Amino acid sequence: MTRSITLGQYIPGQSFIHRLNPRLKILILVLILVLLFLLETFGALLASLAAALAMFALAGIPFSYLMRGLRPIFYIALFALIIYFFFTSGGVVLLRIGFITVESEGVEQGLFIVARLVVLVLFSLLVTLTTTPLSLTHGMGYFLKPLRYAGLPTEEVAMIMAVALRFIPTLMEESQRLMRAQLARGADFETGSIFRKAGNMVPLIVPLFVSAFRRADELALAMEARGYRIGARRTRMHEDIITLKDWGALALVLVLVALVWAFSL
Amino acid sequence: MAAQPSTIIEAKDVDFYYPGGEDADSPALSGINLTVNQGEYVALVGPNGSGKTTFLKLLNALLIPTHGQVLVKGISTAVESTLPEVRRVCGMIFQNPDNQLVATTVEEDIAFGLENLALPPEEIRNRVFKTAALLGLEKLLSQPPHLLSGGEKQRVAIAGVLVMEPECILMDEPTAMLDPAGRRDVLNTVRELNRNRNIAVIHVTHFPEEAAGTDRVVILNEGKLAADGASAEVMTDLQFLHGLGLQGTTAVELAALLRQDSFPLPPQILYNRELVDSLCSLGQNS
Ligand SMILES: Nc1ncnc2c1ncn2[C@@H]1O[C@H](COP(=O)(O)OP(=O)(O)O)[C@@H](O)[C@H]1O
Ligand SMILES: [Mg+2]
Numbered sequence: 001m002t003r004s005i006t007l008g009q010y011i012p013g014q015s016f017i018h019r020l021n022p023r024l025k026i027l028i029l030v031l032i033l034v035l036l037f038l039l040e041t042f043g044a045l046l047a048s049l050a051a052a053l054a055m056f057a058l059a060g061i062p063f064s065y066l067m068r069g070l071r072p073i074f075y076i077a078l079f080a081l082i083i084y085f086f087f088t089s090g091g092v093v094l095l096r097i098g099f100i101t102v103e104s105e106g107v108e109q110g111l112f113i114v115a116r117l118v119v120l121v122l123f124s125l126l127v128t129l130t131t132t133p134l135s136l137t138h139g140m141g142y143f144l145k146p147l148r149y150a151g152l153p154t155e156e157v158a159m160i161m162a163v164a165l166r167f168i169p170t171l172m173e174e175s176q177r178l179m180r181a182q183l184a185r186g187a188d189f190e191t192g193s194i195f196r197k198a199g200n201m202v203p204l205i206v207p208l209f210v211s212a213f214r215r216a217d218e219l220a221l222a223m224e225a226r227g228y229r230i231g232a233r234r235t236r237m238h239e240d241i242i243t244l245k246d247w248g249a250l251a252l253v254l255v256l257v258a259l260v261w262a263f264s265l
Numbered sequence: 266m267a268a269q270p271s272t273i274i275e276a277k278d279v280d281f282y283y284p285g286g287e288d289a290d291s292p293a294l295s296g297i298n299l300t301v302n303q304g305e306y307v308a309l310v311g312p313n314g315s316g317k318t319t320f321l322k323l324l325n326a327l328l329i330p331t332h333g334q335v336l337v338k339g340i341s342t343a344v345e346s347t348l349p350e351v352r353r354v355c356g357m358i359f360q361n362p363d364n365q366l367v368a369t370t371v372e373e374d375i376a377f378g379l380e381n382l383a384l385p386p387e388e389i390r391n392r393v394f395k396t397a398a399l400l401g402l403e404k405l406l407s408q409p410p411h412l413l414s415g416g417e418k419q420r421v422a423i424a425g426v427l428v429m430e431p432e433c434i435l436m437d438e439p440t441a442m443l444d445p446a447g448r449r450d451v452l453n454t455v456r457e458l459n460r461n462r463n464i465a466v467i468h469v470t471h472f473p474e475e476a477a478g479t480d481r482v483v484i485l486n487e488g489k490l491a492a493d494g495a496s497a498e499v500m501t502d503l504q505f506l507h508g509l510g511l512q513g514t515t516a517v518e519l520a521a522l523l524r525q526d527s528f529p530l531p532p533q534i535l536y537n538r539e540l541v542d543s544l545c546s547l548g549q550n551s
Binding site (some may be wrong): 010012053056072116132133134146163165166169170173186214215219221222223224225226227229232233234237239 | 315322325327348352353357359364365366368370372373376377378379380381382383384385386389393405407408409410411423425426431463487503526
């Protein structure tokens with residue numbers, strides 16, 4: 001049940017992609033996103049799609065996760081397609097319905113945009129599925145570190161993020177349990193106006209909040225009991241070591257970006 | 266400060282008032298004197314609201330006595346600078362297994378306390394893996410906590426305490442939210458640690474069977490010590506237990522009912538085994 005929450009759900013593994021340093025992984029992802037925006041040809045886009053799929057295979061991630069990860073962008077993609085198909089002109093007219101026309105330019109651009117979006121999401125998904133959420137937050141925390149000099153408690157923020165990540169599945173589970181309990185008592189979350197729906201959510205939201213605050217209270221105690229102190233120096237079990245392999249991967253992606261840019265592929 | 270070398274915990278004339286609690290003249294705890302030695306297994310029982318949780322929190326410096334003193338290996342819990350040592354010596358396991366696991370994977374959770382001590386990563390890893398192996402958690406190391414069973418979560422919590430090399434484990438109803446298999450698992454784990462590593466245990470429990478299985482039972486009632494003795498004595502005094510609204514073990518309760526029906530059963534029956542044996546010998550004699 002909770003496995004269905006894909007975002008931030010790490011799939012354990014030992015692949016090269018899993019073991020890539022999280023900081024560099026984030027950097028590489030950013031570079032790949034830049035790369036995707038530089039791409040100009042369908043061929044290059046298809047090649048990057050193939051690369052993404054190959055990496056999923058390499059990381060041993062089941063195909064179902066991939067589809068599930070793409071589901072949220074389905075409507076965005078559909079919307080983009082419709083806009084491009086009907087409102088972009090140029091090229092040959094492919095279809096004419098009354099005064100509305102679908103022209104080849106629009107179809108091409110629409111498909112290109114959607115394909116780019118899919119590849120983009122796939123690469124982002126690859127990172128979130130192969131990196132523990134904690135490494136991910138620490139990796140991002142690293143890039144936020146300069147903000148510490150502006151007085152932001154970055155270490156504490158990283159801890160807050162990590163704890164939030166830890167509790168997202170737990171709270172999801174609880175909300176589903178509450179929802180079932182309310183459904184069993186005849187609650188209705190599906191029909192009625194948006195206000196009615198919102199009203200029906202109250203018996204769900206209130207206990208969820210109460211429980212979340214109780215959890216927070218207990219968690220704070222447990223953290224204190226285990227010696228956590230705000231502002232105290234901490235170390236981490238997994239050091240953030242960047243190996244030669246990591247640099248290699250980064251270099252490879254840089255070369256790719258340069259090639260794409262130079263030859264406007 | 267002259268504590269015996271084998272004394273782990275010493276509470277001296279401890280009173281505790283919750284700041285902002287209902288009213289000032291009803292302390293959560295009053296006049297508590299208690300000593301726990303190395304390797305002892307103590308059950309702490311009492312009705313709801315009798316102060317058991319409050320007492321455990323005092324031993325771990327989550328709360329500081331209003332009057333009196335709590336000494337952990339001779340160190341007062343009221344001294345800020347020695348807090349890390351107090352919390353290392355006295356680890357705490359809470360009732361709700363969900364709300365005490367902090368990290369997103371089992372290994373990082375076990376490591377949490379060591380990370381707070383700012384130990385070198387190499388040492389943290391070694392100690393985490395050693396502890397996990399000891400508790401049979403190796404296979405779960407990379408799992409996120411929400412995929413574990415309740416019993417497994419509690420064992421991870423125990424590992425998180427054990428990795429600190431504690432000398433006392435404080436447990437606040439650690440099995441209350443577990444299924445029977447999880448309960449057995451957790452109890453066996455703790456009992457083994459107590460026997461093999463000489464770690465003292467203070468175990469708050471509502472289950473008479475759990476209390477009967479320990480060396481020593483301490484009973485709290487309305488914030489005061491009501492009894493402190495060998496479990497065979499305290500847990501067989503049904504009149505006293507019932508007076509506080511507590512229950513005896515199944516065997517004790519049943520034996521009492523049978524005695525009312527004038528079956529001549531011996532008074533010291535505590536476990537089911539003993540009851541069955543006595544009943545069998547009764548049957549043979551008649
Ligand atoms: N945070 C708190 N603030 C004020 N009073 C509290 C707090 N926690 C517990 N108490 C009170 O202290 C008494 C002892 O509570 P507790 O130690 O939780 O008992 P037990 O664990 O034996 O059920 C109770 O009367 C309770 O109402
Ligand atoms: Mg309690």
